[in-house]
Amino acid sequence: xxxxxxxxxxxxxxxxxxxTMHEPLLKEHEEPQxxxxxxxxxxxxxxxxxxxxxxLTTMLSILVFFGALWNPHSQPTSSxxxxxxxxxxxxxxxxxxxxxxxLVVNFPQVVLHFNAEDPGRRTQPESHRSKPTAFGxxxxxDRRIHISKSVSTIAQFWNLDYAMESCVVNLSLPADTDxxxxxxxxxxxxxxxxxxxxxxEELAQDIRGAPLASAPRxxxxxxxxxxxxxxxxxxxxxxxxxxxxxxLELACSDASAACHxxxxxxxxAKPIGGQSLSDVMIIM
Numbered sequence: 644x645x646x647x648x649x650x651x652x653x654x655x656x657x658x659x660x661x662x663t664m665h666e667p668l669l670k671e672h673e674e675p676q677x678x679x680x681x682x683x684x685x686x687x688x689x690x691x692x693x694x695x696x697x698x699l700t701t702m703l704s705i706l707v708f709f710g711a712l713w714n715p716h717s718q719p720t721s722s723x724x725x726x727x728x729x730x731x732x733x734x735x736x737x738x739x740x741x742x743x744x745x746l747v748v749n750f751p752q753v754v755l756h757f758n759a760e761d762p763g764r765r766t767q768p769e770s771h772r773s774k775p776t777a778f779g780x781x782x783x784x785d786r787r788i789h790i791s792k793s794v795s796t797i798a799q800f801w802n803l804d805y806a807m808e809s810c811v812v813n814l815s816l817p818a819d820t821d822x823x824x825x826x827x828x829x830x831x832x833x834x835x836x837x838x839x840x841x842x843x844e845e846l847a848q849d850i851r852g853a854p855l856a857s858a859p860r861x862x863x864x865x866x867x868x869x870x871x872x873x874x875x876x877x878x879x880x881x882x883x884x885x886x887x888x889x890x891l892e893l894a895c896s897d898a899s900a901a902c903h904x905x906x907x908x909x910x911x912a913k914p915i916g917g918q919s920l921s922d923v924m925i926i927m
Contacts, residue, residue, distance in 0.1 A: 728886060730805040737806075746921045747807065750910035751798035753846045754786040757858050759795045759894060764858040766797070772907065784911065788893070788918050790835055790870075790904040795894040797858050799846050800920045802883045807922035810883040812837055812891065814868055815875035817908050817916030825916070827906040831872050834899035837865040838892040839881070845888055859890060867896055870904050877921075889920065 757766045770787040773780050790796055802808070814835065817825040840859040866878035883889050895902035908917025 730885070733805055747803055748813070748910075748915055749800055749803055749920045749922060750908065750917065751786060751800050751920070753797075753799040754788065755797045755846070755858070756787075756789055756794050757797070759791075759793055764860075765856065766858055783909070785907045785909050786917075787907050788904065790833070790893050790895055790902070792895050792902055795858075795892055797840070797846075797890065797892055798918060799888055799890045800883075801845075802885055802887050802889055803922050805885055808883055808885055809880050810889065810920050810922050811880050812866065812878040813875050813919045813921055814870055814877075815916050815918075816872065816906060817912055818914050820912070823909055823912040825906045825908060825912075828903065829870065829872060829906070830901045830903040832899060833870045833902040833904050834867060834896040835870050835902075835904065836867050836892075836894050836896045837878055838894065839863050839865050840890040840892055842890065843887055846890070858892065861892065865891070867898075883920075883922065891920075893918070 755766045755769060757764050770789070771782050772785045773782050775781075786798075788796055788798075802810070816827055816829065817823070819825060819827070839862045841862045842859045865881060868876045868878065870876070906917070910917075910919075
């Protein structure tokens, strides 16, 4: 009788037999071609995450785009950005100097309007005197001052040179010349209030429309003056820190029964006229 055997050794399969068992469609002695399985899996992961990343960034771009369309006047909230001080240590150089310089006339860089009856003080698109030319549309440096019972004007000034920190507001009408037409419309009984406004941020100059959603809130009443049909009227002096912005509101006074002031001004026009802020520089 043949004895029972617990283990029977099997003959080892050749390499060609291995491939034949796993790849029955391959011919004998033919090895499979292409990328190894591990590299193929890594390639699939790379394609998947790349596609997911592109889809995610596309969705974020669409959300940002439609968000801007939904609220075009919104601005990103940020801390106050102050321009660098160009007068470092100048106070030490001029410490013992006493000298008075003549007045410097400073015109507003930004002039905006809003409905005086609007509690939200929402600004209106900026007025401009654009005109087509052979080189394209040109926007002159004219600024419109418009004050009435229904319209108030915001004017922002960049406080000029070092130590010129005592300012007055000068109200006058610009002259009509061959080179500049201010288109003055004035009711002689007009009485104007000049208010200082809160905030020291620079207002963006955007000729297409409102650079800010609403006008800053009033801080204090600076002066109440009749708008002169000739000559000029000055406000009391006030502190205007060098290198900062002064933002003012011009509105009709409730004491004025009929009030309407409307004209254009250009800081380059001669003789000088319009609404301006003069700096008095006194070095102590």
